[in-house]
């Protein structure tokens with residue numbers, strides 16, 4: 001919930017004279033201490049809509065509408081209280097503070113940062129795939145006969161050895177709490193920051209809009225587990241997404257072929273079967289059924 005202080009609301013109200021504001025919408029005529037006009041909220045032939053400059057309130061004797069200048073704007077512009085305040089603040093030349101402190105806003109900011117981190121990490125891993133140190137990954141994609149076009153389409157990558165991603169993200173100006181929120185880096189008990197994915201072939205997982213929301217990583221030797229995936233984060237809920245759907249969506253598709261793993265989906269794409277997606281788990285969830 002977005003909130004402005006009571007003082008600020010008072011300032012906005014007192015900076016917008018109710019007669020001035022309502023006169024922009026209703027023709028008002030003075031009668032005694034009040035102004036009268038035709039009510040904008042119900043149909044009428046004789047004026048029963050009154051505005052009191054002393055009380056800074058309006059009231060309609062016909063339909064019962066009433067309130068202060070903020071309520072009037074809200075009602076006539078069909079906007080909520082906050083939007084109404086914003087309209088009136090702008091009218092009076094009052095700069096509103098950005099609502100940085102509200103919890104919702106903080107969460108939104110963090111989500112934005114995590115999306116940025118994921119995007120940068122995907123590119124970081126991808127570029128790494130072409131470097132000499134990525135030999136195991138290069139041999140693997142060669143063995144699986146993946147073309148360079150496929151590597152680019154799916155932004156496949158290779159993760160470093162220890163904390164290369166962490167160092168890179170710090171250089172990019174991200175804060176530790178933002179990096180930890182992405183779950184791409186873990187903090188050890190003795191306070192060291194270490195990349196979650198190390199020496200793995202990396203599969204960025206995107207949402208339908210193409211934003212990177214999580215990663216899968218495959219080992220390139222016999223160590224276990226063969227695959228690890230991002231845990232749930234502020235931008236990723238398991239069972240809500242289909243791997244490859246963002247690529248599949250570029251084609252005009254009537255139906256999807258659902259396969260189990262990343263490599264299955266990628267191989268099918270490469271064989272000109274663009275509607276293959278992976279369920280990222282064993283069973284298709286209700287949410288995944290819906291997005292198809």
Ligand SMILES: [Zn+2]
Nearest residue numbers: 039042060063
């Ligand atoms: Zn009325």
